[in-house]
Structure formats: structure tokens, C-alpha cells
Amino acid sequence: MKKEKTEVFRIGDMVVYPAHGLCCIEAIEERDLYGARVQLFVMSVNLDRMTLMVPTHRAERSGMRPLSTPDLVEAALRLIGGRSKSKRGMWSRRAQEYEKKIRSGDLLLAAEVVRDLRGGADDPGGSYSERQLYELALARVTQEAAAVLRSGQESVRSRIETAQANRTNRAA
Secondary structure (H helix, E strand, O other), X not given: OOOXXXXXXXXXXXXXXXXXXXXEEEEEEEEEEOOEEEEEEEEEEOOOOXXXXXXXXXXXXXXXXXXXXXXXXXXXXXXXXXXXXXXXXXXXXXXXXXXXXXXOOOHXXXXXXXHHOOOOOOOOOOOHHHHHHHHHHHHHHHHHHHHHHOOOHHHHHHHHHHHHHHHHHHHO
């Protein structure tokens, strides 16, 4: 039998699970599932107030990863202040692409969505689905950045808003 990979993640670690974002490993338990003994990471998902259980042997394959480095967080925050991609093509295809980026668990891809959908939350011209994707991407970036930089989410949001405002001012 293959050795379980529990040494990579420990109880108390903050991790990113692609489908749910920032999680905290609360326990590592063994349970009987469908007649097999399985070791599970038991994680709490802050925003959704739910518990997530991931088999330890599938954690890496599922995309579960440790928090980004401070350098990567800073790169993501700079990316948000950059020039957005043009909004061409059908919205439904772009929306699928944005959702795929958000759910990839990749901080830089989520930052691209925040950058490209800038104004989605406070732009009355943005559609409901555009605002929803913007808010989801913003929450993922904000949560991870706050955890890595050991600052409050409000502080990170303020930095993001400043970067976006500076981009708008440069374009004007």
C-alpha cells in the first residue's frame, strides 16, 4: 500500500483547496468509507462555514496546496493594478474561463479575474453574473493575501482598491 502523505500538511495549517479557497486543517482522521479505511484531512472553510473532508492520498491530485509565498502575493497585488484584457467575445465563454481560473486555486489566475472584471462590484453597468464572479475572485485573493501577509482582509482590500484606482487614474 502507498504511504499516506500527511507529512506535507499538518493540523493547524492554512491551505488552499481549489473549489473552496482558504481552509484550515482542523484534524486528520481515519474513517471507514465503503469498506475501506481512509485517512482524511478535516478542514474548515471560513467563508462557507462548512467542513470539508479530503482523503490524504488525494490532496495533491485535488490541487490542495500550501499558502502562496509573500513574493507571489505581492506579484498578484501588482497584477491587479495592471492593464486589463479586452472584453471581447461572448460573455458565456468568458464567464466559463473566469470561473475556471478562480476554481483553479492559482492565486495569480484569480488576480487576473479581479483585474479583468474591475468595476464589476461597483460598476452599475456590470451584469449580475459579472459582479458575482468579481466578488468570488476578490474574496479568494483577499483571503489568501491576508493570511500570507498576516494582515486584516480590510487592509488587503484597501491595497487592491488603491491599485485599481491608480490604474484608472493612469488610463485617464
